[in-house]
Amino acid sequence: MTSRSQRDTRLRLVTRQPITAVRRATEARRSRPPRPPEGTPAPAELAALARLVLADAVRLARWADGEGRRGGRTSPPRPEPNGILPAPELRRAAESLGLTDHRVRAAWNHARLAGLVELHDGTARSGWRLRAWDRDDTAVLRGWVALFDAWSLCRTAPSGSDPSLVAEVIEAVPQLLSLLHLSSGTAPAPALLDLLRQRVAELRTERHEPPADGGADPLPALLDWTWEALVSVGALRPRTDGEDVALTALGNWAVWVKLEQICVAAQSPAGHIEQSAEDLLRACAQYSPGPARVEYRAWLAARPVAQAVSELLDAARGDDALLRGLAFEALRTVGAPAEAAVRAVVDEPRLRPYALLWLAEQQGGEPEQTALLTREEATWLWVDTAAAVADHGEAHLLVGHLETAVQESLPALLDEVRATGHPRTVQVLIALAAAHPDPALAKAVRRAAFEVHHGAE
Numbered sequence: 295m296t297s298r299s300q301r302d303t304r305l306r307l308v309t310r311q312p313i314t315a316v317r318r319a320t321e322a323r324r325s326r327p328p329r330p331p332e333g334t335p336a337p338a339e340l341a342a343l344a345r346l347v348l349a350d351a352v353r354l355a356r357w358a359d360g361e362g363r364r365g366g367r368t369s370p371p372r373p374e375p376n377g378i379l380p381a382p383e384l385r386r387a388a389e390s391l392g393l394t395d396h397r398v399r400a401a402w403n404h405a406r407l408a409g410l411v412e413l414h415d416g417t418a419r420s421g422w423r424l425r426a427w428d429r430d431d432t433a434v435l436r437g438w439v440a441l442f443d444a445w446s447l448c449r450t451a452p453s454g455s456d457p458s459l460v461a462e463v464i465e466a467v468p469q470l471l472s473l474l475h476l477s478s479g480t481a482p483a484p485a486l487l488d489l490l491r492q493r494v495a496e497l498r499t500e501r502h503e504p505p506a507d508g509g510a511d512p513l514p515a516l517l518d519w520t521w522e523a524l525v526s527v528g529a530l531r532p533r534t535d536g537e538d539v540a541l542t543a544l545g546n547w548a549v550w551v552k553l554e555q556i557c558v559a560a561q562s563p564a565g566h567i568e569q570s571a572e573d574l575l576r577a578c579a580q581y582s583p584g585p586a587r588v589e590y591r592a593w594l595a596a597r598p599v600a601q602a603v604s605e606l607l608d609a610a611r612g613d614d615a616l617l618r619g620l621a622f623e624a625l626r627t628v629g630a631p632a633e634a635a636v637r638a639v640v641d642e643p644r645l646r647p648y649a650l651l652w653l654a655e656q657q658g659g660e661p662e663q664t665a666l667l668t669r670e671e672a673t674w675l676w677v678d679t680a681a682a683v684a685d686h687g688e689a690h691l692l693v694g695h696l697e698t699a700v701q702e703s704l705p706a707l708l709d710e711v712r713a714t715g716h717p718r719t720v721q722v723l724i725a726l727a728a729a730h731p732d733p734a735l736a737k738a739v740r741r742a743a744f745e746v747h748h749g750a751e
């Protein structure tokens with residue numbers, strides 16, 4: 295047998311971050327990140343452009359967060375159930391900010407989609423991106439990309455449109471944007487319309503659906519709706535009749551990023567982009583954090599956010615504690631769009647500790663287990679992490695994991711571990727007893743395992 299140094303271990307333990315504490319990480323060669331196309335502005339310039347696009351949304355979000363209250367309102371705004379600002383709030387914001395009702399309505403929609411405002415218990419409050427807006431270019435760009443991804447929610451589709459056809463147009467748009475990007479950022483509108491017709495026909499054939507009826511062609515109107523929505527989020531330049539469709543610098547950069555994500559996933563050893571969430575997580579357990587995040591982003595880019603988040607949470611509900619931790623690490627890549635789904639699982643005992651820590655991270659803080667979790671929840675999480683170590687790690691890491699427990703003594707730890715009801719308690723204790731070099735301690739741990747197994751008090 296050969297020994298491994300702590301540096302070579304397959305599992306890192308981080309006391310305050312159980313999400314990363316259950317990662318198997320091997321030494322991985324990190325390749326230099328791909329360079330964007332020549333002429334792409336630097337990240338700081340792109341962030342400045344994104345701040346211009348979202349200037350109204352930021353002003354409105356700050357007004358809703360506090361500036362408006364200094365003007366006389368004593369509580370944050372309470373949007374309607376669908377998230378829209380009620381008419382009195384909309385008028386108050388328009389008067390305070392000197393904007394038209396239409397601009398306020400659009401800015402509010404953009405602020406929600408970019409994560410600048412969040413709805414909690416019926417009230418609106420600032421999102422973490424708003425707090426980081428002036429100092430963090432990465433947060434700005436991610437906020438804008440979130441808005442870009444949600445372009446179809448920024449304009450109402452033409453009245454009377456067939457919902458299934460609208461969905462097919464939305465599905466076809468990435469191919470149109472890719473053509474624009476590969477054509478140096480511009481392309482004639484008729485060529486894009488022809489490509490849209492071709493792609494919609496392909497989608498209907500793939501789904502064994504009949505072609506569109508022979509009536510009036512709705513695709514030109516839907517394509518115009520698409521361009522208007524993408525112009526509103528700053529991905530396309532405004533155009534007049536007869537002009538070519540052109541990507542902005544932001545739009546060109548965003549399409550390049552998404553194409554790179556897909557290429558990275560397609561070139562990975564197992565082609566993770568088409569795998570299930572569980573298979574993705576098992577594969578990414580072999581990677582160090584940077585390459586794993588690249589795989590997560592590529593996998594997420596290939597499917598709707600709601601579907602991806604649901605699949606990751608389903609994987610987290612399984613029996614493998616390692617996948618549970620990695621699922622929440624992948625959800626960190628999703629960010630704010632996953633918040634509602636994560637909040638919805640807070641009452642599930644198996645996911646609650648991970649969800650609480652994840653939500654705290656989304657608020658921009660460094661979560662401390664002792665401040666967020668009850669003693670029982672922290673102990674349950676300790677056992678769950680130990681199960682991941684026992685299943686996928688090295689024996690000396692399991693011994694070292696003892697130091698991360700919140701209890702001050704071994705007897706206290708064993709008493710509380712026995713009370714957790716974690717399904718892997720016996721296996722964890724047996725593995726710990728087998729690994730620990732102290733005979734007396736190992737004996738006490740074996741006795742605890744015996745008592746749990748036989749239901750002794």
